[in-house]
Amino acid sequence: MPGSTIVRAAFFAAGALVGGGVATVISSRQQAPPRTIPVAPTTPAPIIELDNTGKAQVQETALVPSTAVSTILRYGNPGPVADPLVRKAYVAAYDRRLRHPAWVCPSYFLALVDLTTAYFQTAEHLTNASFKIGKESNSAGDRSKSTFVEDESLPVPFRSRLKDYFRSGYDRGHMVPAADAKFSQDAMNETFLLSNIAPQVGDGFNRHYWAYLEDWCRRLTGNFQDVYVFTVPLYLPRQEGDGKWRVTHEVIGSPPNVSVPTHFAKVVLASKPVSPSTPEHLEISTGAFVLPNAIIPDEAPLESFVMPVEAVERAAGLTFFSDAVKASSNHICKTTKCQVIVRRFDDAQRKSQKAVALPK
Numbered sequence: 051m052p053g054s055t056i057v058r059a060a061f062f063a064a065g066a067l068v069g070g071g072v073a074t075v076i077s078s079r080q081q082a083p084p085r086t087i088p089v090a091p092t093t094p095a096p097i098i099e100l101d102n103t104g105k106a107q108v109q110e111t112a113l114v115p116s117t118a119v120s121t122i123l124r125y126g127n128p129g130p131v132a133d134p135l136v137r138k139a140y141v142a143a144y145d146r147r148l149r150h151p152a153w154v155c156p157s158y159f160l161a162l163v164d165l166t167t168a169y170f171q172t173a174e175h176l177t178n179a180s181f182k183i184g185k186e187s188n189s190a191g192d193r194s195k196s197t198f199v200e201d202e203s204l205p206v207p208f209r210s211r212l213k214d215y216f217r218s219g220y221d222r223g224h225m226v227p228a229a230d231a232k233f234s235q236d237a238m239n240e241t242f243l244l245s246n247i248a249p250q251v252g253d254g255f256n257r258h259y260w261a262y263l264e265d266w267c268r269r270l271t272g273n274f275q276d277v278y279v280f281t282v283p284l285y286l287p288r289q290e291g292d293g294k295w296r297v298t299h300e301v302i303g304s305p306p307n308v309s310v311p312t313h314f315a316k317v318v319l320a321s322k323p324v325s326p327s328t329p330e331h332l333e334i335s336t337g338a339f340v341l342p343n344a345i346i347p348d349e350a351p352l353e354s355f356v357m358p359v360e361a362v363e364r365a366a367g368l369t370f371f372s373d374a375v376k377a378s379s380n381h382i383c384k385t386t387k388c389q390v391i392v393r394r395f396d397d398a399q400r401k402s403q404k405a406v407a408l409p410k
Contacts, residue, residue, distance in 0.1 A: 099372040133204055137240040140226050144201075146208035148309040150248035150283060151225045153368075191238025193228050201245035210244045214303030220310060221257065223250030225281050227264045248283050249302055249310040254345030262390035263316055263339065266352070273386050274320035274335070282366045283311035284340065315340045315362045317370050318382055336371060337382030338362045348392045353383055 132143040132152055145152040200211055215222050225246050231237040240246070250256035270277045287295040300310040317338045323329040340357040359376065363369055371379075382388065 099375065133208075133245075135201070135203065135245055137243075138234070138236050140231070140240065140246070142225075142245060144204060144208075144245045146205075148283070149208065149210040149214075149307055150309065150311075151246055153225075153280070153282065191228075191232045191235045193238060195235060196228065196239045196242045198222055198242045198244060198247070201243045204245060210247065210308045211303065212244070214308045215249065218249065218302040220249035220302060221252040221255075222247045223256045223260070225283075229264065229268065248314075249300075249308060249343075250314070251343055251345060254347075255341075255343065258348065258392075258394070259346040259350065259390070260314065260341065262348075262392060263341070263352070265393065266388075266390050267316065267318065269391075270318070270320050270386065273322070275322045275332075276320070278319040280315075280317035280370055282315040282317065282362060282368070284313040284315055284362070284365050285309075286312050286340075286365060288312075311343055313340050313342050315357070315366070317359060317362055319371065319375070319379070320382060320386070333385070334375060334379040335382040335385040336376065336379040337388070352388045352390050356383065356388075 129146070131146055133146065135142045135144055143152045144150075198212060200209055202209075222244070224241055225248060226241050228238055228241045231241045250260065267277065267279045285297050285299055287297045289295050297312070299312050302308050302310060315338060318336065320335045321332045324331045324333050336359060338357050338359045338361070339352065339355040340362060341355050359370060
């Protein structure tokens, strides 16, 4: 057996063990729920629902505490807190405990959701028009003019810091890709705030296979009218030698500050008219891909990372789509080609890349 084949076989065996653990363990083993103060509603509303015409729409969700809860927490709610960040380029929810985004939403999506509730949405809304804005504008964003900066809008004790990533061995991975915010330099700059960043393996992942997947998501706009992309950092269990399942992950920084996700997921919903004569009747396609935060060979098939949407929902604690959407949708790989294009995006940048200086 050729060496490359052995490497791929070992990689996919590990992927099946870890990824399969999500689909089997999370679905079959019921974890005891943590003690919480009841709030209404108790079941999270789906992020994307069908309206009365059958069109996918974003739901506005908000948790409204009861009078009893308000009384008990009259001197402050200790958390958990997801900081809503409203920028020109996107709206995001920042996880104070893990020190990276929980989810993000680009600015060209803001017209569809109320800013007071947009931080519950874990989506990018991509259309051909949204990418043409940058191409046709004289003020289009230039990545070479952007630099990573700490987000000073966050409380100091909960910020991720530039020095956390210094010599950590991980890239500063964008959750909203910089390439999705080319419509202005300000928009591009905001994707470089550390509140939009999570630690990712560089060679073989962030600079390669993950970038190919981001490109595949953008190219969906050529075949579909609307594309919603959810990017989700995950912490998944793996079975160890004693037969027990455990979640272990690295924390970077000195002192340790930023958690390193074990996996990242892309959950996609794409829609297009069934026919030009009936634009109000949409064909909906959905799918989820879970990738380990590790080196992935360029030749790895994208379909090898397909996971049930429900498995990602259970792992993330989110409800992406309503039951109606799930029941009426086709799998994305049945309505379009699930194949990445290998492009070495980073090769042209390496020659001009400057050494990273120690942050102050």
